[in-house]
Amino acid sequence: MEQFEQVPFSGRVRTAEGASITGAAVTLADLSGRQVAVARTDTAGQYQLAAPGPGSYLVIVSAPGHQPAASVLAAPGSGTSHDIVLRGGSGLAGVVRAGGSGQPVGGATVTVANGRGEIAGAATTSADGSFRLSQLAEGQYTVVVAAAAYAPLATQVTVEEGELTQHDVELPASGRVAGTVLTADGGQPFPAAQVTLTNEVGAEVATATADAEGRFTLNDVPAGRYTLVASGYRPGVTTLPAGNGRARQADITLALPE
Numbered sequence: 648m649e650q651f652e653q654v655p656f657s658g659r660v661r662t663a664e665g666a667s668i669t670g671a672a673v674t675l676a677d678l679s680g681r682q683v684a685v686a687r688t689d690t691a692g693q694y695q696l697a698a699p700g701p702g703s704y705l706v707i708v709s710a711p712g713h714q715p716a717a718s719v720l721a722a723p724g725s726g727t728s729h730d731i732v733l734r735g736g737s738g739l740a741g742v743v744r745a746g747g748s749g750q751p752v753g754g755a756t757v758t759v760a761n762g763r764g765e766i767a768g769a770a771t772t773s774a775d776g777s778f779r780l781s782q783l784a785e786g787q788y789t790v791v792v793a794a795a796a797y798a799p800l801a802t803q804v805t806v807e808e809g810e811l812t813q814h815d816v817e818l819p820a821s822g823r824v825a826g827t828v829l830t831a832d833g834g835q836p837f838p839a840a841q842v843t844l845t846n847e848v849g850a851e852v853a854t855a856t857a858d859a860e861g862r863f864t865l866n867d868v869p870a871g872r873y874t875l876v877a878s879g880y881r882p883g884v885t886t887l888p889a890g891n892g893r894a895r896q897a898d899i900t901l902a903l904p905e
């Protein structure tokens with residue numbers, strides 16, 4: 648059986664701008680796809696590995712945040728040097744702000760779905776409203792932003808291959824519901840009434856207590872259709888003597904809250 652001395656491979660992995668890429672995985676495989684050697688780049692982007700002998704090999708390189716690369720390299724018996732350039736990975740970045748004020752919205756959830764409806768990534772905005780999603784494939788996505796006191800907002804964005812797409816989002820300004828609770832008889836103000844706002848599926852959105860003039864305000868209400876419920880009469884109590892088989896009239900008065 649013919650024996651070959653190992654053939655050294657070495658080189659540098661860098662960006663298109665010339666910056667070294669640390670920790671990139673460099674895999675050497677034969678043309679049947681069998682792995683024969685693997686290495687990682689050092690802080691200077693350099694790697695070293697060895698092929699089992701002269702011939703043609705497949706060099707596969709990958710690194711977080713970059714597009715993977717593959718090439719076929721012929722290895723002479725004396726060894727070879729092979730530098731690899733990796734392009735930046737496709738991604739999406741931006742800032743979420745409140746409409747009207749332009750203030751950043753921290754803690755918002757940014758979800759990205761591809762054309763098949765599959766979730767491709769999600770992130771939470773930082774205190775300055777910024778977010779970043781890396782390693783997205785080229786294509787069109789639906790970006791959904793959800794935050795407390797705001798209705799979810801969906802937009803379309805196209806991510807280009809090897810580029811970090813900038814996509815800022817402005818959430819619609821939150822609304823306000825204000826009014827006065829009145830009694831059914833005479834339309835007098837109803838002080839201390841409890842006011843509750845529920846959405847179309849019955850979930851509570853906001854609550855408030857009317858003041859002495861029956862007035863109330865609900866802030867930070869997203870756009871939508873709601874049901875407004877007011878309550879506040881205290882239960883009434885009365886006594887009724889034994890009936891002895893006769894019908895008796897019993898009037899009862901619901902009292903206003905104290």
